Amino acid sequence: xxxxxxxxxxxxxxxxxxxxxxxxxxxxxxxxxxxxxxxxxxxxxxxxxxxxxxxxxxxxxxxxxxxxxxxxxxxxxxxxxxxxxxxxxxxxxxxxxxxxxxxxxxxxxxxxxxxxxxxxxxxxxxxxxxxxxxxxxxxxxxxxxxxxxxxxxxxxxxxxxxxxxxxxxxxxxxxxxxxxxxxxxxxxxxxxxxxxxxxxxxxxxxxxxxxxxxxxxxxxxxxxxxxxxxxxxxxxxxxxxxxxxxxxxxxxxxxxxxxxxxxxxxxxxxxxxxxxxxxxxxxxxxxxxxxxxxxxxxxxxxx
Amino acid sequence: xxxxxxxxxxxxxxxxxxxxxxxxxxxxxxxxxxxxxxxxxxxxxxxxxxxxxxxxxxxxxxxxxxxxxxxxxxxxxxxxxxxxxxxxxxxxxxxxxxxxxxxxxxxxxxxxxxxxxxxxxxxxxxxxxxxxxxxxxxxxxxxxxxxxxxxxxxxxxxxxxxxxxxxxxxxxxxxxxxxxxxxxxxxxxxxxxxxxxxxxxxxxxxxxxxxxxxxxxxxxxxxxxxxxxxxxxxxxxxxxxxxxxxxxxxxxxxxxxxxxxxxxxxxxxxxxxxxxxxxxxxxxxxxxxxxxxxxxxxxxxxxxxxxxxxxxxxxxxxxxx
Numbered sequence: 001x002x003x004x005x006x007x008x009x010x011x012x013x014x015x016x017x018x019x020x021x022x023x024x025x026x027x028x029x030x031x032x033x034x035x036x037x038x039x040x041x042x043x044x045x046x047x048x049x050x051x052x053x054x055x056x057x058x059x060x061x062x063x064x065x066x067x068x069x070x071x072x073x074x075x076x077x078x079x080x081x082x083x084x085x086x087x088x089x090x091x092x093x094x095x096x097x098x099x100x101x102x103x104x105x106x107x108x109x110x111x112x113x114x115x116x117x118x119x120x121x122x123x124x125x126x127x128x129x130x131x132x133x134x135x136x137x138x139x140x141x142x143x144x145x146x147x148x149x150x151x152x153x154x155x156x157x158x159x160x161x162x163x164x165x166x167x168x169x170x171x172x173x174x175x176x177x178x179x180x181x182x183x184x185x186x187x188x189x190x191x192x193x194x195x196x197x198x199x200x201x202x203x204x205x206x207x208x209x210x211x212x213x214x215x216x217x218x219x220x221x222x223x224x225x226x227x228x229x230x231x232x233x234x235x236x237x238x239x240x241x242x243x244x245x246x247x248x249x250x251x252x253x254x255x256x257x258x259x260x261x262x263x264x265x266x267x268x269x270x271x272x273x274x275x276x277x278x279x280x281x282x283x284x285x286x287x288x289x290x291x292x293x294x295x296x297x298x299x300x301x302x303x
Numbered sequence: 304x305x306x307x308x309x310x311x312x313x314x315x316x317x318x319x320x321x322x323x324x325x326x327x328x329x330x331x332x333x334x335x336x337x338x339x340x341x342x343x344x345x346x347x348x349x350x351x352x353x354x355x356x357x358x359x360x361x362x363x364x365x366x367x368x369x370x371x372x373x374x375x376x377x378x379x380x381x382x383x384x385x386x387x388x389x390x391x392x393x394x395x396x397x398x399x400x401x402x403x404x405x406x407x408x409x410x411x412x413x414x415x416x417x418x419x420x421x422x423x424x425x426x427x428x429x430x431x432x433x434x435x436x437x438x439x440x441x442x443x444x445x446x447x448x449x450x451x452x453x454x455x456x457x458x459x460x461x462x463x464x465x466x467x468x469x470x471x472x473x474x475x476x477x478x479x480x481x482x483x484x485x486x487x488x489x490x491x492x493x494x495x496x497x498x499x500x501x502x503x504x505x506x507x508x509x510x511x512x513x514x515x516x517x518x519x520x521x522x523x524x525x526x527x528x529x530x531x532x533x534x535x536x537x538x539x540x541x542x543x544x545x546x547x548x549x550x551x552x553x554x555x556x557x558x559x560x561x562x563x564x565x566x567x568x569x570x571x572x573x574x575x576x577x578x579x580x581x582x583x584x585x586x587x588x589x590x591x592x593x594x595x596x597x598x599x600x601x602x603x604x605x606x607x608x609x610x611x612x613x614x615x616x617x618x619x620x621x622x623x624x
Contacts, residue, residue, distance in 0.1 A: 145599030155333040233449035266463035284447040
């Protein structure tokens with residue numbers, strides 16, 4: 001008898017699953033996978049991540065142990081992309097450099113999103129004078145000259161490692177994200193299901209975490225993917241100016257900085273073109289993924 | 304319209320005030336100051352005494368609020384102070400460096416407009432045609448390449464490999480046509496292109512998008528029904544309406560172009576505001592830091608203001624709000 005009931009239950013859930021179809025997330029993933037550019041972008045990004053994470057598989061040189069017998073060497077069988085003036089192997093710097101660049105870009109964009117969600121969420125949910133005051137400050141910070149802010153924050157926090165650079169980028173770039181997320185919160189706050197939750201007496205915390213935040217996740221995913229691309233460029237640009245991670249740390253921007261003088265630019269393209277190609281490929285693939293995610297989560301945005 | 308502009312201008316004052324306060328506080332939070340190195344200079348006898356004298360001379364021994372009030376009082380009288388590092392009045396320094404940056408940014412803006420608008424219009428006319436599809440792809444490519452990377456490639460191709468264009472400075476130091484208009488133009492072309500190319504893609508996309516929105520509007524169909532030529536419809540009816548949001552976007556981006564110019568200036572050794580503000584921050588040149596921060600903020604605000612005014616000019620509902 002008891003086994004019969006269990007059997008029936010199992011059949012019911014099986015039938016249930018077959019009928020229920022696919023969740024919105026699964027539908028979005030399906031749309032994403034049918035977008036050829038987005039899939040190509042994902043594959044390229046995965047390859048880049050793979051070769052940077054498993055860099056020791058592709059080169060036996062270390063990015064921090066110089067080959068002092070062969071400084072400033074051209075491409076050879078020993079050093080495929082030559083060495084720089086300190087004797088660091090350029091191939092190793094390109095491969096390992098991606099670790100630093102990608103970590104900074106992803107971590108900074110997550111930090112920006114967390115700061116932006118907290119700030120924008122409070123502002124949008126509470127509304128009224130709190131919202132006015134908080135948004136005033138965002139307006140001011142958006143008008144604050146970006147490069148000056150980065151420079152000053154870098155001096156204050158003494159960017160001697162990549163984590164400080166992440167902090168600086170996060171502290172500089174959050175206002176844009178905060179404004180966007182505030183807009184979404186304002187919109188969602190007026191939705192029927194939120195008003196319904198208020199009427200049945202759900203607490204503010206419950207409304208925010210159970211009802212509003214999950215609905216911002218798709219937008220956040222798109223924002224993160226778009227901003228990661230921007231931060232790869234920003235980080236490379238800052239390192240190129242000599243303001244990013246210190247030159248001793250292997251990163252693509254720092255490599256460009258080493259070869260940024262006019263003589264190296266004209267005579268050693270083998271050394272500076274590979275990191276440039278890596279930067280551009282990374283940004284390009286992330287942009288394709290971002291476009292694909294946006295279209296997947298919001299099919300109407302396509303037209 | 305005039306009252307709207309005046310109201311907006313007055314609204315900028317508190318924003319600028321808060322920006323200078325934040326800038327001032329952060330500037331003093333940076334470790335070290337312009338004169339500290341003198342204490343450790345072995346060639347200077349009694350460096351510590353000199354250091355304290357210089358601090359007192361420049362008012363740096365006073366409390367921060369006093370210093371700020373002193374600075375803002377001077378600003379209101381048009382006195383930006385004297386740079387510690389260059390030993391010149393800050394206003395004079397800005398007078399020599401700002402025109403270079405303005406020249407670069409304005410040239411880049413003109414390049415963006417005259418290249419991206421025709422391309423976007425043409426794309427919208429033949430939607431999903433071969434040109435549209437291929438340029439949409441190229442646009443993502445252009446958009447994904449940071450400006451300084453463009454700068455490196457442009458330098459490598461046109462300066463070093465082909466030798467067509469100079470690689471640095473604003474004019475040639477010597478030669479037959481040094482200092483002529485053509486010489487200026489040759490020096491300007493590469494940095495302006497490097498600055499323009501990344502935004503170019505974005506504007507092409509915007510032009511295409513806005514034109515496509517308007518092409519299906521009722522008044523366009525009416526114009527067609529009246530029997531107007533397609534050129535006339537394109538320029539009199541569609542283009543005029545499509546350009547409004549574009550110009551607005553343009554105003555918002557002026558500040559971004561100025562920020563982007565810093566990197567490009569560094570690569571082309573272009574003597575502009577980028578060099579000035581970088582050096583100011585690295586040398587803790589307080590009067591110069593404040594002046595450049597203020598100037599960059601004013602540029603962003605003026606850009607936003609132009610955008611808002613253009614938007615108000617095109618849409619009366621905004622003016623009344």
